[in-house]
Amino acid sequence: MAKKPSIPKGTRDFSPIEVARRNYIIQTIKKHFEIYGFQPIETPSFENSETLMGKYGDEGDRLIFKILNSGDYFGKFTQDIYDLSEFRNLLEQKLQDFCTEIDDMLGNDIRNKAIELPDYLQNDSVINIFDSNFAYFTGSFEEHLKQIYSIAISDHKQNILSWSFKAISRFRYRDDNASEFVSDDVYRFDFSEFPFDGLYVRIIAENLTSKELTPHISEKALRYDLTVPFARYVVMHQNEIDFPFKRYQIQPVWRADRPQKGRFREFYQCDADVVGSNSLLQEVELVQLYDAVFTDLKLGGTTIKLNNRKILSGIAEVIGAKHLLVDFTVALDKLDKIGEEKVKGEMQAKGISEVAIAKAAPLFAMSGSSLEQLAQLKLLLAASEIGMHGVSELEEIINTVEDIGLKTADLQVDVTLARGLNYYTGAIFEVSAPKGVSMGSIGGGGRYDDLTGIFGLKDVSGIGISFGLDRIYLVLEELGLFPERLDQSIDVLCINFGEKEGLASLKLVGKLREKGIKAEVYPTSTKMQKQMKYANNRKVPYVVLIGEQELSNQEFVVKNMDTGQQETYSLNKHEAFVLSLRA
């Protein structure tokens, strides 16, 4: 194979340094998830298609990667259709109707009339019935047709349906002894009357659509997010789970999206959710959790934006656009991107009246601290019960968080924040990177009242947040926040000077490894220069040299690759070197 190997678009190889950096972020997130009492679960990479399909809208269904069934999936598909007894029964019925119709047309007695067999039917078994391609009927037409049909079924399982269709559409007849056919009109069977959207017919016509075919040849699909599998997990394991259940999950997901900068077809999600408690303490804790993780990553200055679905519902209510809630919030969500005028224009275009938009004016002028904004919202929403409920929830969260205090993050009310509006029912979160870094949100989440309902477990309230691993990676990279130690994959390299020296090195390395020091011996006693180049490329901080001289002195020399300084230790006293490494 001379062809240069490649990987599928939208996927990535991760080099050692990239893995180390990604793991640094993942381990930091994981540490705080656990400190906050979340427990890890893992779910399979692929789920039954019915678990995933229909949960993410039409667009989502399209972006779910489907796995082809194993084995002879296509043969099974055609066989499945053949086996559909309903389909067979209908076919029998149609044949019956057809025969009746023919009988009506030709008179009940069609003895001594001939039927032209189409070449599809010209196999030996069939010809035997008629003794000719132009068969003369000796029994009733119906009787003969049924005979043909039954032979066809036993002889040609796979092809019978298409074959039968063709057969019954192409019978022509003529009177016995007549040299002309009674009519040139071929009797046409109307396929469109058939049920199953003419599925089988269309296979033959090759007009079967992919969407129709997929469920027949694929039963599994790759995980699209971690939320639906989590809901499925909770319902399946509800009897083993102690609620409230605080779970975290850090696993890859797959989407057949068009790859772009920062958008991949395989990427990790890092989710923490609590189900089975509607206490607002959860909202407070999740704000604290965001703060703890980003502070630990040295990423100060993040903004945690907070909104509440009930406030959005309240606004739509008081301005008289309750029925246009989604259009209203989708437009409002764009305020910081396209500005006030364009947002208003979009609202108008969606049918929100000028009066309503005028009533919403305070939203465009919201300013001040979160508590000041809440005061403005109270005025605006005084007439809406649900709106005031949302304000009071926000107020409690903000007051509690301010009482406890955050380390480096800033909590801010943002009434334009909508995210997956149809999904969230209470709090909505989104985290922005520090000012000056051009990056979308690096985290988000919210409360949803009925996640597990789709799998039959009602009334389990949940709330969750997610960290955007790839974006956090890009932010830390841009700001140079990855610890330097991540670049260093090994602490000590022993240069290999030959068989005996190599063995001594291997023994020393064994002792260093016992102390948890990452160490290795260069595998062959090749040129010093090559070995040092390898040490430099791998950014080894200490190179150990045991040459002939050192071996005979039972010593080893340590070269500090940063300073160039060399120090000599006794081979029996490697602990002194270990201590210097730890200093």
Add this chain to the structure above:
Amino acid sequence: MAKKPSIPKGTRDFSPIEVARRNYIIQTIKKHFEIYGFQPIETPSFENSETLMGKYGDEGDRLIFKILNSGDYFGKFTQDIYDLSEFRNLLEQKLQDFCTEIDDMLGNDIRNKAIELPDYLQNDSVINIFDSNFAYFTGSFEEHLKQIYSIAISDHKQNILSWSFKAISRFRYRDDNASEFVSDDVYRFDFSEFPFDGLYVRIIAENLTSKELTPHISEKALRYDLTVPFARYVVMHQNEIDFPFKRYQIQPVWRADRPQKGRFREFYQCDADVVGSNSLLQEVELVQLYDAVFTDLKLGGTTIKLNNRKILSGIAEVIGAKHLLVDFTVALDKLDKIGEEKVKGEMQAKGISEVAIAKAAPLFAMSGSSLEQLAQLKLLLAASEIGMHGVSELEEIINTVEDIGLKTADLQVDVTLARGLNYYTGAIFEVSAPKGVSMGSIGGGGRYDDLTGIFGLKDVSGIGISFGLDRIYLVLEELGLFPERLDQSIDVLCINFGEKEGLASLKLVGKLREKGIKAEVYPTSTKMQKQMKYANNRKVPYVVLIGEQELSNQEFVVKNMDTGQQETYSLNKHEAFVLSLRA
């Protein structure tokens, strides 16, 4: 959806305790991989199909999970075939040949001869040419046929090919004015002469096999192991890699195998490989690495079995069965399972002569220490250069390992060990669980000389080992070797007595979390009994109580759930509690 959700067969959900136990094994393996100087890489979950297919034999190809192409993959497939210009050209050529043949048959001038149009061709555009279903030729036959063909192409892109096939197979002719057809023989076009194995024709007949269809509707496949993706990675990134390249990779792989006890369709592989060095020091280090990992997992008494492909080749050579090497070793590999007599029987059945089997007799009686066995092998293999080379390699590895010493594992020569014989070229490893545990191998590996050759990078020697996560898990479980701490997902739970008390608890918990202690507040001030039940179920060692009384005293009570003892601390002095936790 009332249907109870489920997961695909052969896959697993992992509960918090299972994740903790699996991570314990993975982290232990990872730690030693890194201490030994291996660097992590990660590759995408799916690869281009061409990267994987053909690398694992026919059986492997069958077990690879294929991912369905996105979008209108089936329409694209039928279009693709239509677009195949080679195919179209051939169709044109066949039409040409057909016309020539018809001309020969009917005489060059077919004016005033009629052709019966099959109903497939009875659309308006075609009928217009002939003015009748039974068309009279006014030009040459060829001319008309081409006209039909060009109309068909423009009118019926999708269906044209099948349509053309049908059309050209069904032309009949009769003389002008004659009421009878010249012949009842339908001119039969021989599809079997067509190239592409009659692919298109067979779609129509629904005999297209799944194996033929798959490459047209699937271009990606799930990773089947970590070795082939690693080879692909090395070739793709050869210019960024410093050789020798020591990489480790711990990721899931997928196989569409029949699920069984201990065999899953999604499972992790934990591999460490070195490429770019043929030094035997690598073999020594990998033996040490096995020993280090299993010792750290407290799994003493493992046996690391060692063989060398060259010894197997040498034996086959000296007994005169060089050409039957694979049959010979496959049979020999079963010695401990089926015994000497049956092995000999199988060898005979495979065509290995009695003389040869008699020569191999010493193999069945191999005993004693590794060095004693090597001595016996030297006698047996004296006449084989490659065999003696293998013995000398084994000897060097064993001597070096014995010189350095292993902690808890036992290194043992096992000449019956073959594993993936066609794959390995030097050392072959396999690790057995301690005696008394009924479990197959819990690890294995070996040296391969040309892994990257399949992707065009020749002469890169490599050696690798793998740890069997699922089996190691079962062994540790059976022997009760998982640390108890893994059962405990949280250190401290604060009982929630109400709003004010809950807030005080949240503040205390915040301070504990800063010290890295896993702590949480029960989210609602529900019944004490319910909260304690939750604490018990989650195996919380310490429960903290801040009730009204404690809050007014600025105190908190800690209950040791093991002993039942309670202790009171001042809220300002939580460090005392932290210290007691760490003690």
